[in-house]
Amino acid sequence: MSPLSFTAALLRWFAQYGRELPWRGIDDPYGIWVSEVILQQTRIDQGRDYWLRFMERFPTVEALAAASEDEVLRLWQGLGYYSRARNMHAAARQIVEAGGFPRTIQGLRALKGVGDYTAAAVGSMAFNLPAAAVDGNVYRVLARHYGIDVPINTTHGKHTFESLATELLPPGQASAFNQAMMDFGATWCTPRSPRCIDCPVAGTCDALHTGRIHLLPVKERKLKVKERHFAYIYIRYKGKTALRRRPAGDIWQGLWEPLFVEDAPLPDLGCPLTLLASGVKHVLTHRVLLADFYLAEPQALPALPEGYIWVEEPALPDYALPRLVERMLDLLPQG
Secondary structure, three states: OOHHHHHHHHHHHHHHHOOOOOOOOOOOHHHHHHHHHHHHHOOHHHHHHHHHHHHHHOOOHHHHHHOOHHHHHHHHOOOOOOHHHHHHHHHHHHHHHHOOOOOOHHHHHOOOOOOHHHHHHHHHHHHOOOOOOOOHHHHHHHHHHHOOOOOOOOHHHHHHHHHHHHHHOOOOOHHHHHHHHHHHHHHOOOOOOOOOOOOOOHHHOHHHHHOOHHHOOOOOOOOOOEEEEEEEEEEOEOOEEEEEEOOOOOOOOOOEEOEEEEOOOOOOOOOOEEEEEEEEEEEOOOEEEEEEEEEEOOOOOOOOOOOEEEEEHHHHHHOOOOHHHHHHHHHOOOO
8 A cells, every 4th residue: 555545544534433532623732732741641531531620720821831830730640650740831831931832843842841752743733734743553553554563662663663654644634644543543453452354454454464463563672670669657646647749860759748668667656557558559660669558646746757747637638649649548547
């Protein structure tokens, strides 16, 4: 199948089967950008609700730029990969300072946290710039259809797929084509159960005809997953609890947590510790966390390590917390 025929087939498919999403059909670069940042590591069904809440709370880039980091992190709570929220907040301030959204790929790429994919997606959808947005769905569709076994997580692989996707871009229709490729990969040419029987390009799919559907795309072996063991101690003293903001250079930077212990004995808080749960598993990209949860209810005010503050328990919802800490709070008995 020629590039023109493949592109035409995908556009026809998109016209009939493209997903209806709240940010589709808008030309507001802010709304499109927010959707792309949210969807980087988030399923569509979850991301839709977060996008709606973000657009209601921060309807303009100026509103987002004027917010505090804590406000942004609280609204982001539950999505994970919190650097996305911090970068988006910093980029909003860049945009406001510059007087508006950049209208070139280079300008978009210069925003904090914006990579090649996001710049191409926003640029094509908001300004119809002729840029191919290559994400995991696009890698999979192209690798299967054209029988490409170059690992997608290598420099050579990235250049190979970006060049092919750029070649397939139809003049003046970059937005529609990028969205068609994303939707086709997400709903039709899926990782485990692709709809090959009624695929619009099945006749020329190399992977289908060579029996390699589940072998493509190719990825080099991942980094070894690191396991970490730690404990959280929820201190309850006269309606207050102790929290600290997690420091830079580790997971969950900027989020809040109870008394944290890793690779060290449990502290003496002047009272017994009640075990709420042990070995609670929480999986991150390259880490597996195993956590023990404790409750401490001292009769006298305990000394806290540096960096912790006392917070009224009813005010906890005002603090952005990691999902693992939320799981701990669900186990707490009523105070």
